[in-house]
Amino acid sequence: MNNSMKEAEDYINQIPLFGPHTEGRNKSGNENLEAVMALLGNPHLAHKAIHVAGTNGKGSTVQFLRAILTEEGYRVRTFTSPHLISITERIEGITEEEFVECYQIVRNACEHAVQKNLQHLSYFEFLFAMAAVYFSKLELDYVIYETGLGGRLDATNVLVPVLTIITEIGLDHMKYLGNTIEAIAGEKAGIIKTGVPVVYHTGSLEADAVVKNQAEALAAEAINVANVEYNIDEFTDKTIDFSMYSRYYSYNGLRLDSVATYQVDNAVTAITAGTVLLGRQIAQEKIQLALDAFFWPGRMEKLNGNIVIDGAHNESAIERFTESVNAGYADREKTLLFAVAGDKDYEPMIAYLMQNLEVEAVYVTSLDSDRAISAEYIAALFRDCAKKTERNVHVYADNDIRSCFAEAYAAVEARGGMLFCVGSLYLIGKIKDIWEETV
Numbered sequence: 001m002n003n004s005m006k007e008a009e010d011y012i013n014q015i016p017l018f019g020p021h022t023e024g025r026n027k028s029g030n031e032n033l034e035a036v037m038a039l040l041g042n043p044h045l046a047h048k049a050i051h052v053a054g055t056n057g058k059g060s061t062v063q064f065l066r067a068i069l070t071e072e073g074y075r076v077r078t079f080t081s082p083h084l085i086s087i088t089e090r091i092e093g094i095t096e097e098e099f100v101e102c103y104q105i106v107r108n109a110c111e112h113a114v115q116k117n118l119q120h121l122s123y124f125e126f127l128f129a130m131a132a133v134y135f136s137k138l139e140l141d142y143v144i145y146e147t148g149l150g151g152r153l154d155a156t157n158v159l160v161p162v163l164t165i166i167t168e169i170g171l172d173h174m175k176y177l178g179n180t181i182e183a184i185a186g187e188k189a190g191i192i193k194t195g196v197p198v199v200y201h202t203g204s205l206e207a208d209a210v211v212k213n214q215a216e217a218l219a220a221e222a223i224n225v226a227n228v229e230y231n232i233d234e235f236t237d238k239t240i241d242f243s244m245y246s247r248y249y250s251y252n253g254l255r256l257d258s259v260a261t262y263q264v265d266n267a268v269t270a271i272t273a274g275t276v277l278l279g280r281q282i283a284q285e286k287i288q289l290a291l292d293a294f295f296w297p298g299r300m301e302k303l304n305g306n307i308v309i310d311g312a313h314n315e316s317a318i319e320r321f322t323e324s325v326n327a328g329y330a331d332r333e334k335t336l337l338f339a340v341a342g343d344k345d346y347e348p349m350i351a352y353l354m355q356n357l358e359v360e361a362v363y364v365t366s367l368d369s370d371r372a373i374s375a376e377y378i379a380a381l382f383r384d385c386a387k388k389t390e391r392n393v394h395v396y397a398d399n400d401i402r403s404c405f406a407e408a409y410a411a412v413e414a415r416g417g418m419l420f421c422v423g424s425l426y427l428i429g430k431i432k433d434i435w436e437e438t439v
Contacts, residue, residue: 189214336362
């Protein structure tokens with residue numbers, strides 16, 4: 001990392017996560033951002049935008065759709081979050097030199113805005129503005145933007161999209177989005193625009209109703225992926241074969257190079273979105289090429305033959321992770337490495353893991369952030385849950401991720417089992433970083 005890149009990253013990392021309080025929540029509205037974007041020349045309006053919100057599956061759906069559109073010959077870039085290792089991951093294709101250039105442009109605009117009695121952009125707003133500036137310089141057909149948090153008040157909601165997509169909705173970020181599925185769905189549905197189609201796959205009847213009602217209020221065509229029939233045809237330890245059928249098209253024998261059952265849902269959502277966007281069926285050969293090209297790190301990702309990492313960090317994502325582990329590794333001895341942010345609803349996550357996953361041992365560590373929670377405290381919750389299941393599970397605690405991972409991996413290698421690392425995307429990023437240093 002050069003000095004200019006370090007300066008840019010240091011500056012961005014000290015920006016507050018949120019702007020002023022709005023409507024009693026610690027999340028700002030977008031009037032200030034719109035004013036700053038205007039100072040930048042409204043770069044977010046330079047290309048056709050696709051806007052994706054949801055609790056789980058956003059990033060994967062973005063990548064599936066990107067791959068499909070690329071196979072169709074379109075020039076596409078993506079804006080996603082969070083990053084696992086490098087902050088540049090969020091803005092697809094950007095180099096460190098280009099990152100620094102865009103940083104300086106947005107920083108200058110912020111300084112100008114402050115002189116005009118506007119406010120400096122928040123952390124995510126700043127990165128979104130940088131992404132828009134970068135993409136505006138490129139010859140592109142589409143940019144796919146993933147929301148950072150919620151939708152209605154998210155920075156990305158200044159977009160004027162040609163298509164919106166809402167993925168699985170679950171209980172997460174409740175401090176900001178509300179305490180019920182309906183309330184959270186209402187925030188996510190805030191990205192729906194008048195007359196713009198919305199493709200949704202929320203996994204919840206309550207959330208479906210909220211999205212449908214919002215779409216009807218805005219005269220937006222609403223396409224519910226739950227009405228698309230699809231099923232898993234074959235499951236191996238490396239791939240999933242599936243088929244899907246709707247009123248207008250069908251695909252038989254598609255193959256996904258993943259053991260994550262939830263990725264079938266995300267693939268079907270992206271395929272449906274692609275057909276809605278283009279207004280026609282996409283050839284199966286192109287769909288299969290897109291599935292072959294798909295890769296999204298930290299989602300049931302195998303680092304080697306006996307390490308799998310997954311960024312599940314809320315109860316619904318933990319359920320899908322557990323489903324995938326039980327389907328793909330039923331005959332393997334299992335060990336967990338777990339860390340979670342202190343502001344998550346972690347007790348139901350831990351209870352679900354211990355009730356539904358037969359593990360030999362659990363290694364608990366702590367995140368290196370201001371959201372960290374003691375490894376020993378979380379380990380005690382695992383021990384309590386283990387007692388309730390009447391299983392003899394060894395639970396270890398070590399606040400240092402590096403040493404905890406080393407100990408867990410050594411134990412797994414000695415026994416020939418599988419190590420599953422889960423609980424936080426920030427944990428997964430750190431494990432990937434450690435692993436890359438090792439190999």
